[in-house]
Structures are given as structure tokens and as C-alpha cells.
Amino acid sequence: MGSNPSITSVCYKGAENRCMNESRDKDTFEQRLAAAQDKAGMTRPKANEAQSGAGAAQKAINLAMRLGVELVAAMVIAVVIGWGLDRLFHTKPWLMVLMVPVGMAAGLRNLVRATGSKTGNRED
């Protein structure tokens, strides 16, 4: 995508046909721009390389925070559902007891989903 704001801002300009021409020539323009930037030594280092150990630690902390909440949230929902059903059917505490392992399993499912490649960092 055109990550350079100055390219896309041409399209805001309002001149419709000019905008369309611009998007048709965009590929060649971006190639020329990249070549010119290379020649002028303006190419920035990749963001991944710039990311230091501190950034990685921050990411790990965020992931841990996220996973903790995921685990607990499923549990809370399961217990609340079990409690509500118990009140409805007057079967205190059995449905809630039944829902606790289901909630645990759902929490683990959340964890797998949050960390697994299938939905975590989607490349598909």
C-alpha cells in the first residue's frame, strides 16, 4: 500500500481524472520514487531491525496481560451462565459446578486462539 502520505494525498485533491491517472501510474511512480530515495540515501532501516530488546519485552508483557484476561473472561462467563441457569431451574449449585470445567476449557481455547498461528498473527 502507499504508505507515503504525500502520494495518497493527491487523491484527496478532488480532481477526479487526475486521481485516476495517478493511481494507474502509481506503480511506476513508486518504483521511481524508491529508486530516487535509494540514490539520495533516504531509505530508512526496516522497523523490525530497529526494534530492540525493550520492544520485545514490552510485547511479551502485553501478550501476557492479554492472555491472562482471556483465560479469566471465559471462566467468568461460564460461571455466570451456570449461576443464571441454576436460578432458573432451582438446581443450585450443580449447573454452575458443571460449567466450571467447561469455562476452563473455553479459557484454554481462547489462549490457543490468541497465541496460535491460526488466528493470532494471520498470514492468510
Place this chain on the structure above:
Amino acid sequence: MAGPSIDALGQFRLSTGLGPLGAAINFTNSNEAMLASAAIIVVLFVLGLRSRAIVPGRLQALIELLYEFVRNMCVDTIGEEGLRFFPLVFTLFSFILLGNLLGLFPYFFAFTSHIAVTLSLALFVFAFSTGVGFYTHGFRFFKFFVPEGVPVWLLPLLVPIEIISYLSRPVSLSVRLFANMTAGHVMWEVFAGFMLLLTASFGIFGAFASIVPLGLNVALVALELLVAGLQAYVFAILTCLYLHDAVHMH
């Protein structure tokens, strides 16, 4: 105990804003902060996009940066059809970001530190993404709760697990934002109150010693700034993830 004490949760107390009129209709300081953040967003965008220069100025560059950031997030997470949901995601992102940032200022109210606010936002996202799922797939969306390739006798066990996992989304979405914002503000209040306690108990030495919690608070400002941006980002990207699930069903 006499003297100052630490009232860490007093900052989240709601009071009525806008004078007697606000008191009559229960218009709280939380609502004031919401209106303020919405107004700031609108004013920023109107001012920033007024010139529509090819080479953007500072404000326009900031707004284009925000726009492209959220747009790329939508396209990368949901796919090309994600652009349909871009207005929603962008509104949520900018509203929560401004709310978090406004809450960092002294005497301002962080409305994202109330679970009532974050839970309504999360429930809206949840209801919307479920609606999108049923709109695009009809009743086939129920297959979302049936994992592929498992034996039939396991389904009575797995379907409730999937359903609870799905229902837990608004809870985790709202609790994450609410807990992060509340925790940060409570930490500030605790350290600031600790400075008062030190001064009250040890006099002039305590006043000197309270440089330590002051320094901690200054460091916390930087951390909270990061958290404010990050939690807005997390809320937006999880909205995108849920919409992706609703559109693609896997």
C-alpha cells in the same frame, strides 16, 4: 489516622457536569469527557483536512498517519472487504485513544476507566460482529461454533466450549481496556498520596524523600502514555479480528 490518606479510587467518582442543567438530566463528568474527546477529534480533522495539500503540513500529516495506520490495520486483518468496516474501526480507535489521552491530564476524567463505558463499547462491537456474521452467512454462521474435523461424539462437549469462548469476547475486550486505565490512574494516585503521607509524617525530611515517588510518577506518565495508545490499538485490532471471524468464519 489523622492527616492525609490515600484515596485511590476517589478520582473515578462521577459528579454532574454543566451546572444545574447537567444535574437535572444526570449529565456526568464522564459524559463531558466523552463529548470533549469527540469534539476534539472533529475539530482536529476539520482543521487538518482544510488545506488538503499535496505536501501535507504537520496537522494533515498527523491525520493522514492515523488514517493510513487504521486503514492498513483493517485491510491486513480483515482483508480487502475490511474497508467496509473502516469507519467503525476508525471511530472506535480515535474515540478511545482520545479518551485515554485526555484522562492522562490532571483534573480530567478518564471515561475509559469505567467498565460501564468499555463494556458498552465492547458489547456493541460484539453485537455488530455477530450481526455481520449472520448477515453474510445466514444460519450457516452457526457452523462457526462447530470445529472442523472432530468426531461427532465430541461435539456436545466442544460446542459449549466454543460458545462460551465466543461469549467471553466482550468481557475480555472491555476488561482489558478498563483494567489498564484504572490500574494506571490508581498507581498515580497511590504514589502521589504517598508523597503527602511522607511529608505529613516526617516533615522536611519526608518532603525531600518524596522526590522518589515523584520520580516514579514522572516515569509512570511515560508508561501511561504508551498504555493509552496501546490499549486503543488493541481494542481496534481485536474489533478487526472479530469482524474477520464474522466475515470469513474461521
